[in-house]
Amino acid sequence: MEKKGLVENLKYKYYLLCDIDKIDMPKYLSEEEQKEWRKELEKEKQELERKSYLKQVQKIGNKIRNLKRKYYLLCNPDEIDMPKFLSEEEQKEWLEQLKEEKTKQESKKGAKPIQKIGSKIEKIKYTYRLIMRPAAIKMPKGLSVEAQEKWIRKLYHKKLKLHEKFGAEKFQKVVLTFDKWKFKLLNKKAIRKGYLKFADKRIQYQTDEALCKDLTDEQREELLDIEKRSKTLVRVELNEKRSINYHIGVNRRKEQFPSALEMNKKIHKDCLKRNGQLLGACIGLGILGIPILPQIVGGYQIIAAFKNVQCINIQEYNLARMKSAEKLIAKANRNEIQQLREKNQELISDISKAKTRGQNIDTLNRIVEGMTSKESLEQMRALILQQKQALGEINKKENNNSSASKQDTFKEQADQIINNATSIRALQSMKSAVLQTAEGQMPNTTLVGNIKK
Secondary structure (H helix, E strand, O other), rough: HHHHHHHHHHHHHHHHHHHHHHHOOOOOOOOOHHHHHHHHHHHHHHHHHHHHHHHHHHHHHHHHHHHHHHHHHHOOOHHHOOOOOOHHHHHHHHHHHHHHHHHHHHOOOOOOHHHHHHHHHHHHHHHHHHHHOOHOOOOOOOOOHHHHHHHHHHHHHHHHHHHHOOHHHHHHHHHHHHHHHHHHHHOOOOHHHHHHHHHHHHHHHHHHHHHHHOHHHHHHHHHHHHHHHHHHHHHHHHHHOOOOOOOOOOOOOOHHHHHHHHHHHHHHHHHHHHHHHHHHHHHHHHOOOOOOOOHHHHHHHHHHHHHHHHHHHHHHHHHHHHHHHHHHHHHHHHHHHHHHHOHHHHHHHHHHHHHHHOOOOOOHHHHHHHHHHHHHHHHHHHHHHHHHHHHHHOOOOOOHHHHHHHHHHHHHHHHHHHHHOHHHHHHHHHHHHHHHHOOOOOOOHHHHHHHHO
């Protein structure tokens, strides 16, 4: 920690002396606070400039900065940082001055060969950043909000095409076929229950491990939400027979899908490091003259490394796909939420009333208890059935005809209870029918006759 603090301190002092605009301003400051922060920064700079031994550092730093500026003017002007705290008019003036400086540099002798070599270097840098760190690519200056969005879409579209060239789509077909066989095996009666128990225990263990750390209440709630969602997604995977770590279609939520990909990408990166270490050990053993075993293990590590590289490539490809269509996905999600709100207006109003009354609605039983109308209970039950269908708890496999027929009669009986609910007593019966729907139990058929009476 001390070393890191020392390095950061040295960098800070260097930037104060040579490139003050590279010092990041603290977030969420008002205009007055920003001005004060800038004044304090200038004072610190002046104090450092008084020290004689730092003057030489400043001279060298300024020379390096000027050389870098000249190089970027010729090869990549977007890399030159715009000074902070400029008004719109000042920004336009600065951009015009930059263009003038660029034309002057290009007219000088020896500029063309530097420009040719530099442009090639910048292309290599751009391609590397596009693959590894697209967020590090600097956006052209002076763009409107719409133009910025278009630029981001184009950037991720380029990244998409690049990963396609590296064989992302072809290898994804291999993953799809593997998924089919994998989920065919996991969906077998003898394996499915055991696999779900194992997956739930693993998720629970990971959550408990994370909760042991010093966290805020919000972070704890977020972890518990992630735990619930992770358990749900395991079941979604089994029903859709596709892995969430490779397919956008399974989990379209733009804030959740990247986290699943990033997590899986990290696993493959760790495996790739292990492949490199084991391959190095095998080469060493081979040089020492140990027969057969190093060759077999080393050969397997090469195949495993290729597989891990391609898996990372697929995940980067899918991340780029999502980023390039982020606006469309967000729009689709908004429309979905809007439709849900329109369909469940009575349910939403009942829940909001229960909240204003100070009623605790942390469990399904308490939510149902807070319902005051037939319509809201109908909507609640419809949502439960929809969720159950998504998780495959109502629509079982095609082979299980007997269980499917049981579920049909169960749905018919629950519908009958709801349709005949008119009185307060019937409303209570309807509440129990909704809870039975959630628990997957058969509703009490005697209630139907009682309600009619």
